[in-house]
Structures are given as C-alpha cells and as structure tokens.
Amino acid sequence: MVVVNAEQNVTGAERVLLVLAALASHGKALSVRDLQSITGLAQSTLYRQIALLKRWGFVAENAGHYAPGPISLQLALGFDVNSLLVEASRSEMQVLARVSQESIGLVVAVKNQVMCLEMVESQHSLRCSFEKGRAVPLKAGASAKSLLAFMSDKARTEVLDSTFEHDAPGRAALEAELARIRAEGYAVSDSEVDPGVWGVSAPIFHRGGRAAGCSASITLMAPSTRAAGRESQFIDGTLRTARAISEHLQSE
Numbered sequence: 001m002v003v004v005n006a007e008q009n010v011t012g013a014e015r016v017l018l019v020l021a022a023l024a025s026h027g028k029a030l031s032v033r034d035l036q037s038i039t040g041l042a043q044s045t046l047y048r049q050i051a052l053l054k055r056w057g058f059v060a061e062n063a064g065h066y067a068p069g070p071i072s073l074q075l076a077l078g079f080d081v082n083s084l085l086v087e088a089s090r091s092e093m094q095v096l097a098r099v100s101q102e103s104i105g106l107v108v109a110v111k112n113q114v115m116c117l118e119m120v121e122s123q124h125s126l127r128c129s130f131e132k133g134r135a136v137p138l139k140a141g142a143s144a145k146s147l148l149a150f151m152s153d154k155a156r157t158e159v160l161d162s163t164f165e166h167d168a169p170g171r172a173a174l175e176a177e178l179a180r181i182r183a184e185g186y187a188v189s190d191s192e193v194d195p196g197v198w199g200v201s202a203p204i205f206h207r208g209g210r211a212a213g214c215s216a217s218i219t220l221m222a223p224s225t226r227a228a229g230r231e232s233q234f235i236d237g238t239l240r241t242a243r244a245i246s247e248h249l250q251s252e
Contacts, residue, residue, distance in 0.1 A: 032046050093241065118132065138159055140192040
C-alpha cells in the first residue's frame, strides 16, 4: 500500500514508528526504495529515521536492506511471555486444537489489518495455518468479519470508511453480513482469503463485555474438505473457547 503525502500527515515522532511498522509487517528485508513506496516518506526522512532506529538496535542493515533488529526481537519475546491476552488464551486454544484436531489462531485488529498473535497448529500433515505476525486486510474471511462485526461502532465505521471509500455497494453488502454475524455470534468463511480453507471465528470480550466491543477473536481453520459435515461441531467448540477466554479476562 502506498501512503500519499505521508510527510504532511504524520508528526516527526510518528515517522519513526511508520518506518518500524513497515519493517515489522512485511516479513523480509526492505530497501529504502521499498520503504518509500510503503510509507510515502521522502528518502532524506527515511535515512534519518533508519539511522535513529539502527543506533537503538531496532533495525539491522545488510547490503542496503533493512530488517527488524535485536531490540525488536526482545520486544517480541517480551510480548509472547507477558501478554495477558495470549496467556489467557493459550490453554483454551490448546484444548480446542486437541478436540478438533485443527489449527487455532488468536487474532487481533491492528489499524485496517488482522494480525495473528498466537497459533496452535493441527497435527494433521495437511493443515491450515495463520502464521504468527502475519497480517491480512480487515475485509474478508471469518477472522476479519468477526473482528469487524463486534468492534465498537466508531472503530468499525473508521475501517469501513477507509476500505470502501469508493465502493458503496460493497460496503452495504458487508454491513448487512456483519449485522447477521452479530446476531449469530460468530463468522464463517470458505476460501475467502486462502483457497480451500474453511474457518470460523468468534469474538473475545474484555472488561465491559459486548457493549465495549472486542479487539480479538479466536479462529478455527481447516481444509474445506475436512470441515465438511463437521461445521456445527467446529462452530460450537469455537464459541465455547471464546466465551471461556472472555470470562477469564473479565475476572482479572
């Protein structure tokens, strides 16, 4: 995604975060030209932000390409160990993975993307997986629709405004689907993001419950051929898991 006139839209402090977020989300080393395309920042600005990030250990350089550095890794490890949401979810996710024999992901909404925080893999040789740290647009698939349907009205409107700026019919169709998802309590998709992948996703609520909106969901994913005939079982298990995690978080 190209950000136009980013120099005018972000503050000096935000520019360094924009560079760090670009490096973190692309899963590969990037050149300055790549970063220009992604962030919209001027080359001179990028070199200043990169120099600062390198000095603090947040960015490493190899042959003119840049990637997250050792301090970024420490932050990631610290998040894995200390995240309340991940810790509250992991044991319940493991139970659901064992019972269903399918892959279970913990996903959150970050700006206009779905990001996977934690993953419990299926033991099948043929399995579906949402790699930790992977981000996809907050638009299609069970994970995205579960997050959109149950987030606060204000947050959902902001996402839809930016995603469907020139597609009123597409927005109307999605809003109708999100209303159905809220009524049913979960979202289901088949081959919307990855071909041949069936998924069900249910929201996790923190303090304040449903009225406060959700920022995380539990997603069960399986090959479409293996999910056939087991949809109800998978939906029920995912709903129970999401409720158990919500109750744990609300009691903290």
